[in-house]
Amino acid sequence: MSEKINYKFWTVCLVRDNDKVLLLDRQHDHFKGFIPPGGKxxxxxxxxxxxxxxxxxxxxxxxxxxxxxxxxxxVNPEKNDRYIIFNYITNDFKGELIQNSPEGKPVWIKINEVNHLPMQKSIKRRLPLFFEEGTFEFQVYWDNENETEGEVTLRRT
Structure with missing residues (x-):
């Protein structure tokens, strides 16, 4: 038996410059707060x-x-949705920051100050893992009734 699964893929790329990371100060729509660059x-x-x-x-x-x-x-078993975000980090970049991004203003933030910023809990949850050895896998069940994250499982390798 085969079920139709709705797959969507996104990426996030944390850009690091010594003791700072580049985040977007996003202040529009329902996804407000500081976020790393990324998208579909x-x-x-x-x-x-x-x-x-x-x-x-x-x-x-x-x-x-x-x-x-x-x-x-x-994962949302009720809707057969599976949305996967691939997370990357890099220290290698060139160019000049743009001032007016439609996704939010790009700003350099000291790594030790990141946890004090307003951001979505999904981003706050995984951000520290970018600076640790190995990789991570979060699986989050979506709670349709409350329209929020439900059970969260973390595996590290």
């Missing part, structure tokens, strides 16, 4: 190509040498 992967581009493109579109920077850090996945 367009078919047929690769996940890395999608991450590179999104960073360029949202910040103006050209990134390279992306390091895979992990997956953040939402």
């Amino acid at each position: 992967v367009e078919f047929p581009e690769s996940f890395v190509e999608g991450a590179i493109r999104e960073v360029k579109e949202e910040t103006g920077l050209e990134v390279s040498n992306l390091i895979f850090k992990g997956i953040y996945e939402y």
Whole structure:
């Protein structure tokens, strides 16, 4: 028996410069707060190509040498949805920051100050893992009734 599963893929790429990371100060729609650059992967581009493109579109920077850090996945069995976010980090970039990104103003933030910023709990939950050895996998069940994250499982490798 085969069921139709709705797959969607996104990327996030954390750009690091010594003791700072580049975040977007996003203040529109329902997804307010500080977020790393990222977005939907367009078919047929690769996940890395999608991450590179999104960073360029949202910040103006050209990134390279992306390091895979992990997956953040939402599953919704009631709707047969599976949304997967591929997470990367890089220290390699060139170019100038754009001032007015439609996704939010790009700003450099000291790493030790990041946890004090307003951000979605999904981002706050995984951000520290970008700076640890190994990779991570979060699986989050979506709670339709409350329209929020339900059970969260973390696996590290």
